[in-house]
Amino acid sequence: MDSRFLTASDAKARLTDIVASFTDYSSKHLPDDVVERLREMSEAEHSEFARIIYDAMFENMDMANRLDRPVCQDTGLVQYFVRVGTAFPYMDVIEGALQEAVLQATQSAPLRQNAVEVFDEKNTGTNIGYRVPWIEWEIVPGRDDIEIYMYMAGGGCSLPGMAKVLMPLEGYEGIVRFVFDRVTTLGINACPPLLVGVGIAGSAEVAAKLSKKALLRTIGSENPNPRGAMLEKQIRDGLDAVGIGPGGLTGAESVMAVHIEHAARHPATLAVGISTGCWAHRRSRIRIHSNLEYEVLSHRGVAL
Amino acid sequence: MNKVYLTTPIRDEDIRDLRIGDIVYLTGELITGRDDVHQRAIKQGKALPVDLAGKAIFHAGPIMQEDVSQSSGYRVISVGPTTSMRMDRYQKEFLEKTGVKLIVGKGGMGPKTTEGCVQQCAIHTVFPGGCAVLAAERVEEVERVEWLDLGMPEAMWVMRVKDFGPLIVSIDTQGNNLFERNKKGFAEKQEPIIEQINKSVDFLH
Numbered sequence: 001m002d003s004r005f006l007t008a009s010d011a012k013a014r015l016t017d018i019v020a021s022f023t024d025y026s027s028k029h030l031p032d033d034v035v036e037r038l039r040e041m042s043e044a045e046h047s048e049f050a051r052i053i054y055d056a057m058f059e060n061m062d063m064a065n066r067l068d069r070p071v072c073q074d075t076g077l078v079q080y081f082v083r084v085g086t087a088f089p090y091m092d093v094i095e096g097a098l099q100e101a102v103l104q105a106t107q108s109a110p111l112r113q114n115a116v117e118v119f120d121e122k123n124t125g126t127n128i129g130y131r132v133p134w135i136e137w138e139i140v141p142g143r144d145d146i147e148i149y150m151y152m153a154g155g156g157c158s159l160p161g162m163a164k165v166l167m168p169l170e171g172y173e174g175i176v177r178f179v180f181d182r183v184t185t186l187g188i189n190a191c192p193p194l195l196v197g198v199g200i201a202g203s204a205e206v207a208a209k210l211s212k213k214a215l216l217r218t219i220g221s222e223n224p225n226p227r228g229a230m231l232e233k234q235i236r237d238g239l240d241a242v243g244i245g246p247g248g249l250t251g252a253e254s255v256m257a258v259h260i261e262h263a264a265r266h267p268a269t270l271a272v273g274i275s276t277g278c279w280a281h282r283r284s285r286i287r288i289h290s291n292l293e294y295e296v297l298s299h300r301g302v303a304l
Numbered sequence: 305m306n307k308v309y310l311t312t313p314i315r316d317e318d319i320r321d322l323r324i325g326d327i328v329y330l331t332g333e334l335i336t337g338r339d340d341v342h343q344r345a346i347k348q349g350k351a352l353p354v355d356l357a358g359k360a361i362f363h364a365g366p367i368m369q370e371d372v373s374q375s376s377g378y379r380v381i382s383v384g385p386t387t388s389m390r391m392d393r394y395q396k397e398f399l400e401k402t403g404v405k406l407i408v409g410k411g412g413m414g415p416k417t418t419e420g421c422v423q424q425c426a427i428h429t430v431f432p433g434g435c436a437v438l439a440a441e442r443v444e445e446v447e448r449v450e451w452l453d454l455g456m457p458e459a460m461w462v463m464r465v466k467d468f469g470p471l472i473v474s475i476d477t478q479g480n481n482l483f484e485r486n487k488k489g490f491a492e493k494q495e496p497i498i499e500q501i502n503k504s505v506d507f508l509h
């Protein structure tokens with residue numbers, strides 16, 4: 001298909017179809033890195049409760065695949081994180097296409113209707129609402145493609161989320177304590193093993209946003225700063241030693257990974273944010289080229 | 305660890321001797337009820353449209369699909385437990401008002417619910433979180449829906465289930481609480497670990 005032949009409305013229809021199928025598919029199949037990590041973690045567990053939970057998880061994933069159904073009933077609020085190249089030819093239609101895609105996937109999957117309008121306190125019944133689907137934009141100079149991360153933010157796994165601004169003298173010690181406290185209390189209800197996202201920055205909203213971006217990273221990746229990477233590992237090993245286990249029922253390990261993302265801070269503030277992803281971590285990634293051909297990057301060998 | 309099969313209506317003697325960590329499989333009527341149902345029933349004091357005495361409630365917001373071949377007009381696609389802690393605020397009064405004997409959810413509930421379970425001879429159990437297709441496959445039929453004006457996740461879906469489980473008992477009729485016990489253990493364990501980590505994160509100059 002040559003993009004020169006596409007009108008804006010044809011391009012929008014095509015983009016909508018791709019993202020709708022991608023969203024539908026992502027609700028039913030966890031990404032490769034998550035499945036691999038869960039398999040690894042499952043092998044480390046031998047206690048009776050841990051076995052019950054991991055066996056249920058894998059049976060559930062198989063059934064979701066076989067019956068073509070969402071892995072978890074809470075298909076979350078759909079969020080898109082878009083990295084758009086400045087030379088992508090269909091900039092104008094992306095936002096509309098993403099909204100349409102949510103509508104379509106809600107019908108086709110089907111997804112649970114999760115968008116509740118604030119103040120009116122009414123569920124819209126469509127998964128579309130004021131500023132929902134939530135879209136985050138990043139502009140990439142010199143590229144002509146777009147990369148979209150889709151994340152389904154479930155209720156249970158969004159509950160432990162929090163950001164706060166520490167005084168610098170509370171130090172990284174304060175950050176460590178903050179993360180442990182959230183994960184070992186509210187985190188145990190959020191369908192562990194969790195993926196723990198931490199953001200460190202100069203103000204609360206940046207820390208919060210980075211903590212969510214940390215959840216988009218592939219499991220096994222590291223913070224680019226050696227101290228950051230070390231802290232990720234230390235917190236992960238420490239949480240594992242607490243032995244939260246699958247479902248919070250205790251076990252040999254606790255978390256799928258700890259990811260830290262950071263931005264330079266103000267001399268007088270040390271802000272920290274946390275976001276947690278549950279074992280059913282529906283985070284997927286697709287690249288769409290300027291001719292609207294695509295590759296799903298999070299799931300090997302998938303044609304939508 | 306005992307394995308027990310329960311059928312609704314559940315009597316006190318069916319559950320009195322169950323202890324945290326026991327595993328239950330449920331047959332009979334399981335009715336969803338989460339935040340809005342609890343607040344309507346207790347805070348707003350509305351009469352419940354379903355008789356819950358001796359039955360089981362499920363902290364869950366399902367994905368249902370319209371299906372004209374079903375007498376209720378719906379079939380269940382995916383129905384796993386939601387975070388029980390959110391219902392902690394009204395659960396005790398809810399148990400008193402309805403005579404519910406079995407709560408199904410995920411994660412723990414607090415001291416107030418525990419008190420309610422002791423007083424009303426009821427138990428809280430957890431189904432493996434996120435395992436919603438597995439759960440849906442144990443539902444034989446969606447019998448009816450009430451309070452659908454609350455939206456699909458919050459409505460009361462009356463389901464007939466068979467061998468619905470594994471349900472791990474997390475609060476028993478004696479007031480034992482599995483997750484409170486685990487949480488206490490985690491809190492104790494984490495202190496020396498945090499201290500150890502904090503020896504090596506003194507990055508400030």
Ligand code: SF4
Pocket residue numbers: 072073074075154155156157190191278279280384385386433434435
């Ligand atoms: S925390 Fe995740 S797996 Fe658990 S119910 Fe929520 S969305 Fe599903």
